[in-house]
Amino acid sequence: LGSMSSLAISYGEDGPVFCALKSDGSHLVNCYGSNPAIIYGTPAHFPFIGLTAGDGFVCGLLLESNKPYCWGSSGYLRPGVPQPMMEEAEYVEISAGDYHLCGLRKPSTGRHRNLSVIDCWGYNMTRNNVFDGQIQSISAGSEFNCGLFSENKTVFCWGDEASSRVISLIPQEMRFQKISAGGYHVCGILEGADSKAFCWGRSLNLEEEISMISAAYLNQGNVDFPPSDPMLSVVGGKFHACGIKSYGRGVICWGYTVKRSTPTPTAIKVYEIAAGNYFTCGILAEKSLLPVCWGLGFPSSLPLAASPGLCETAPCPPGSYEFFDAHAPCKSPDSHACLPCSNGCPAEMYQKMECTLKSDRQCDYNCSSCYSAECFLNCSSLYSNNAKGNNRFWSMGLPVIIAEIGLAVFLVIVVATTAVLYVRFRLRNCQCSAKQSKRKKNKGGSGSSVSKDNGKIRPDMDEIKLRRARTFTYEELERATGGFREESLVGKGSFSCVYKGVLKNGTVVAVKKAIVCSDKQKNSKEFHTELDLLSRLNHAHLLNLLGYCEEGGERLLVYEFMVHGSLHQHLHGKNPALIEQLDWVRRVTIAVQAARGIEYLHGYACPPVIHRDIKSSNILIDEEHNARVSDFGLSLLGPADSSSPLAELPAGTLGYLDPEYYRLHYLTTKSDVYSFGVLLLEILSSRKAIDMQYEEGNIVEWAVPLIKAGDISAILDPALKPPSDPEALKRIANVACKCVRMRGKERPSMDKVTTALERALAQLMGSPCNDQPILPTEVVLGSSRMHKKTSQRSSNRSAISETDAVEGDSRTEFRAPSWITFPSVTSSQGRKSSASDADVDGKSSARNSGYVATNAAGDGLRSLEEEIGPASPQERLFLQHNF
Numbered sequence: 001l002g003s004m005s006s007l008a009i010s011y012g013e014d015g016p017v018f019c020a021l022k023s024d025g026s027h028l029v030n031c032y033g034s035n036p037a038i039i040y041g042t043p044a045h046f047p048f049i050g051l052t053a054g055d056g057f058v059c060g061l062l063l064e065s066n067k068p069y070c071w072g073s074s075g076y077l078r079p080g081v082p083q084p085m086m087e088e089a090e091y092v093e094i095s096a097g098d099y100h101l102c103g104l105r106k107p108s109t110g111r112h113r114n115l116s117v118i119d120c121w122g123y124n125m126t127r128n129n130v131f132d133g134q135i136q137s138i139s140a141g142s143e144f145n146c147g148l149f150s151e152n153k154t155v156f157c158w159g160d161e162a163s164s165r166v167i168s169l170i171p172q173e174m175r176f177q178k179i180s181a182g183g184y185h186v187c188g189i190l191e192g193a194d195s196k197a198f199c200w201g202r203s204l205n206l207e208e209e210i211s212m213i214s215a216a217y218l219n220q221g222n223v224d225f226p227p228s229d230p231m232l233s234v235v236g237g238k239f240h241a242c243g244i245k246s247y248g249r250g251v252i253c254w255g256y257t258v259k260r261s262t263p264t265p266t267a268i269k270v271y272e273i274a275a276g277n278y279f280t281c282g283i284l285a286e287k288s289l290l291p292v293c294w295g296l297g298f299p300s301s302l303p304l305a306a307s308p309g310l311c312e313t314a315p316c317p318p319g320s321y322e323f324f325d326a327h328a329p330c331k332s333p334d335s336h337a338c339l340p341c342s343n344g345c346p347a348e349m350y351q352k353m354e355c356t357l358k359s360d361r362q363c364d365y366n367c368s369s370c371y372s373a374e375c376f377l378n379c380s381s382l383y384s385n386n387a388k389g390n391n392r393f394w395s396m397g398l399p400v401i402i403a404e405i406g407l408a409v410f411l412v413i414v415v416a417t418t419a420v421l422y423v424r425f426r427l428r429n430c431q432c433s434a435k436q437s438k439r440k441k442n443k444g445g446s447g448s449s450v451s452k453d454n455g456k457i458r459p460d461m462d463e464i465k466l467r468r469a470r471t472f473t474y475e476e477l478e479r480a481t482g483g484f485r486e487e488s489l490v491g492k493g494s495f496s497c498v499y500k501g502v503l504k505n506g507t508v509v510a511v512k513k514a515i516v517c518s519d520k521q522k523n524s525k526e527f528h529t530e531l532d533l534l535s536r537l538n539h540a541h542l543l544n545l546l547g548y549c550e551e552g553g554e555r556l557l558v559y560e561f562m563v564h565g566s567l568h569q570h571l572h573g574k575n576p577a578l579i580e581q582l583d584w585v586r587r588v589t590i591a592v593q594a595a596r597g598i599e600y601l602h603g604y605a606c607p608p609v610i611h612r613d614i615k616s617s618n619i620l621i622d623e624e625h626n627a628r629v630s631d632f633g634l635s636l637l638g639p640a641d642s643s644s645p646l647a648e649l650p651a652g653t654l655g656y657l658d659p660e661y662y663r664l665h666y667l668t669t670k671s672d673v674y675s676f677g678v679l680l681l682e683i684l685s686s687r688k689a690i691d692m693q694y695e696e697g698n699i700v701e702w703a704v705p706l707i708k709a710g711d712i713s714a715i716l717d718p719a720l721k722p723p724s725d726p727e728a729l730k731r732i733a734n735v736a737c738k739c740v741r742m743r744g745k746e747r748p749s750m751d752k753v754t755t756a757l758e759r760a761l762a763q764l765m766g767s768p769c770n771d772q773p774i775l776p777t778e779v780v781l782g783s784s785r786m787h788k789k790t791s792q793r794s795s796n797r798s799a800i801s802e803t804d805a806v807e808g809d810s811r812t813e814f815r816a817p818s819w820i821t822f823p824s825v826t827s828s829q830g831r832k833s834s835a836s837d838a839d840v841d842g843k844s845s846a847r848n849s850g851y852v853a854t855n856a857a858g859d860g861l862r863s864l865e866e867e868i869g870p871a872s873p874q875e876r877l878f879l880q881h882n883f
Ligand SMILES: Nc1ncnc2c1ncn2[C@@H]1O[C@H](COP(=O)(O)OP(=O)(O)OP(=O)(O)O)[C@@H](O)[C@H]1O
Pocket: 490, 491, 492, 493, 494, 495, 496, 497, 498, 510, 512, 543, 559, 560, 561, 562, 563, 565, 566, 568, 569, 613, 617, 618, 620, 630, 631, 808
């Protein structure tokens, strides 16, 4: 993030890495950190002009060729010189965002001298951007970029606006000395004597954003505003910014600070700083030139001396001075590391020495006009030399100090009280829907010990027993399943075996027995999560928990038995009759029902539940072929405010796992939407989510390009006759494409998916008014509770069905290991930008008032918003914050 510098910090799931140019003038790079792809990929013998870094990668501007060179593990930027690259292109600056890199080309000469070209590579950015006007510098944010025009010192930005709003909030009338972008904001230093920092965007300084962040993270961090101190430079992290103070080179940070972070050091002076996502590092302004870091997740000191700044071939411009030290930070004697001069002297001080080409401005205390404790203390040595001065200090200084301390204590108390009241006020807002509260009451909630702290409802075990699920003895279940014999086994999962059993009263049940596992705690966590969730949820398309048993080391869950097993068995089993049994209407019905179950988890359960393991083996089918979503072993109680991503370690099943969740560890309901999209593709094609027998093993990589090319028939299951109205399936395929978009915020929410699927189902069934949503589900799908009960009664009577045979063994699914590959941008999103990799000289560029970009052709698909109406304000807020 931010602008090119002598140091750069990479972040991401493989851990943070600090890279810096060596302090010995060799221009070689040294890296330190935990991402092996960066550490081992560091080109130790290439001299660089400067560095920049993003999520999992670092890039440097090569000294010899003035071209960028990247290394690390980004899925969006290949190691080496980014491609496509024009041979003659040379760059003066590079800057990296989360998944992309941009380079500012050397100014053109001749008739194009008033045009500037910025080339970008990576996620959604690969194109050449041509601008009217000369550009002084560029800076990349998470998924956007900004530049500073040399002439009028105004800023322009382009890229993703929805999550950052950096484009609409640009302060048009302001002039900047320099700028630096962060995750979703930009900070700049204003022109003029006071050199104040000014920030805009969504992660800093906006009322709305502040309250969003506070609500989500109140217990974890704090939010504050840009300081008013004059600044020398600023850098942006994901949700914070830091700057070097003009006087004294001290550092100051603002924005969101994660709790448990190492605090910003107050007593250091730095030459240069750079920020990763949640931490910042600076090069100490002392002989050692060692880096110090603060924030979350990085050592606070590093053993690599680093260059204090970038080397420039031109003499240091006015307003800067050349760094002189025992170290010579620049290779060539003609180039200089220029540091910005501090700006004026603070109050109570006077300028002792001007900033020259060789040294910074020096200020000293004006002891005759002291009013701060610092000044008095500094001047106290003078006073101590004469009794008069001493008396003056005691008579004047002490009361001032005491008054200041008193004021500070008072302010702390006021702020703390306000914060406590605010927290209470915010948490009051998570309330369950009236319907749900009523349900809770009806279910014996009067003596309930349900804790409403934090708006989360976490019943204890005793209460679960009382409320719904009954306890079984081990002996009872052992008897029901014939001693857990092999013949009763109906399926196997990663954590459990599922047996068919018949209780004493004749009820047919499925008994899920935890596989004894060395990681007992994890197993126990899953067990209790499932109990907690299932006992609270109640929906026609969720699987009912009947009871549980916890005896000795054994843990068992007892569910309704689903006579037709799982959707996985139907789609991928060995029995072709089973596949055909699921005709198009049945399949789409199952998709709609599953969508409704998930929509309930996301939208109606309180707090929302994220399933985390939506897949065909977790969609069970009852006797009426109605779908029931099962297996909440991995579910998480969502945040009360569903807009805040939960940082959890990725869990789920390979092929269905949301790449954004896997890469960024941000878990939102949109991760379930991704998995559901994969499930839709599976339903349409009968291909497994990952099937290595095909060249394109990943269903998303295979199906999405075909759907986008309009070749829907290529993905439809050949075992079924095409439907009379293939448009309906096309509609579903388009919805699936939207669900599996790389970025969560671009995926539709489950309620929109459900509505779109319902319409498709109506169309498939030949409904004359398929543009109207079909309501209620029960009428169309026959899946009311009553209906379900009948179905259960009959399923209880039924003998072991054709799907009872164990297929778990033949099914190969993998839990997410670190080597998982996801659909690459080059094959899906990347394709759409390839057409726009236009002629660098702007032959095919469209121009628009100073900012001209050869934007990629938009998504060929109609937006879901267009299709089924705009999002509600709450959804919009959620989408905007679904990073
Ligand atoms: N209530 C049920 N009725 C009938 N069959 C069931 C029932 N529950 C599970 N099964 C069968 O048992 C299989 C294993 O289920 P389980 O929930 O243990 O694991 P899974 O979800 O398939 O895999 P994992 O645990 O790895 O996510 C299912 O795929 C299904 O075929």
